Amino acid sequence: MGAAGSGRHPPAVNGGRVGVIERLRDLKKRAFPRGVRRWGTGQAARVFDRTTERDLVRCFEALEIPAGAVVCVHAAMSGFGYLPGGFASVFTALQKAAAGCTAMMPSFPFSDSTLQYLERDPVFERDTTPSQSGALSEAFRKMAGVCRGYHPTHPCLALGPQAAALIAGSENSPTPFGDNSTYGRYSRLPNAVLLLLHTNSTSHVHRLQELVEWPNLFLPGTVPARGCDASGAVRTYQVRIHRPRLPLYPVVPGATGEPRYLWLPDYVLQFPAARREKIFAGLAGTNAVEMLATRQDALQRNGTLKVAACGSGEVMAVDLQRWQARMCEDLRTSFAQWREAYSLEALTEAERKGQLK
DSSP states (O other): OOHHHHSSSOOOOGGGHHHHHHHHHHHHHHHSOHHHHHHHHHHHHHHHSBOOHHHHHHHHHHTTOOTTOEEEEEEOGGGGOBOTTOTHHHHHHHHHHSTTOEEEEEOOSOSSOHHHHHHTOOEEOTTTSOOOSOHHHHHHHTSTTOEEOOOSSOOEEEESTTHHHHHTTGGGOSSTTSTTSHHHHHTTOTTEEEEEESOOOOTHHHHHHHHTTOTTOBOSSOEEEEEEOTTSOEEEEEEOOBOSSGGGOOEEEOTTSOEEEOOHHHHHOOOSHHHHHHHHHHTTTSTHHHHHHHHHHHHHHTTSEEEEEETTEEEEEEEHHHHHHHHHHHHHHHHHHTGGGGSHHHHHHHHHTTOOO
């Protein structure tokens, strides 16, 4: 056979440069197998891409989180690289930066929809059922002194002076984000702060849905949900659950004033910077870009939203009462303006056409 057919490398082209590059890649793979390369990348991150507890303290201090605040945390921790102090350092830093604060997080036992979760007929056990609300939430659940609720589908976690007031009895809320839920109680506090660590994904959008009485939010009737109560006995709760997916798309104006759907977390906060660019790129040529940018810029100027860098990540502190009031006002205006677009028929057709992204 000729050289082109018998060798393990492709024929040299471009003056032999391609062949040389392929040989170098092959040598690299032989000298540094995948596991070794992954280990080396991890070790490099520990040195060059790391966020210490002191970094977090400085960041939270820059955000001016008030002492005694009730702080609901949502996080994409991949934005902060290696944490020498582990996930617990997020909460110790928060306690140092905002003395006497209470930290709160969701600790829902599912990562899909509530409906899919309940179809498996699980029994929620407060002390043993893992949180599926992210790695930070699961680490928080295991920290000493953290309270967790007994709600069978939407239990939350809290640590600090107001933990019991947020958690106790919240299992009796018939809706996941109703007035007596942990999020419902939190939403009424004058010192509530929403703390977003490199993400705009927050469960508080579901509280907004209940506050504004979002059209077609709930599935009909109630559904049984089982969970262990404080005595350890299995109790069956009757809960109402949110309709999956469809009520998570508010309407914004398109290029010619036509209704266009936008993912709710992207509607309420265009953050962090990379996400903001992606949102606006997807809305290019529409009137929604100016509307969203003008609103968020105004909220930053008046101090409702504060942003600080932390290592390679970004952190946003939200004055919940002011932000929540504005979002509820804008959503109600959208419902009135685009009433037909919020119908189940319109949303189902939009989903069929791939317009719900």
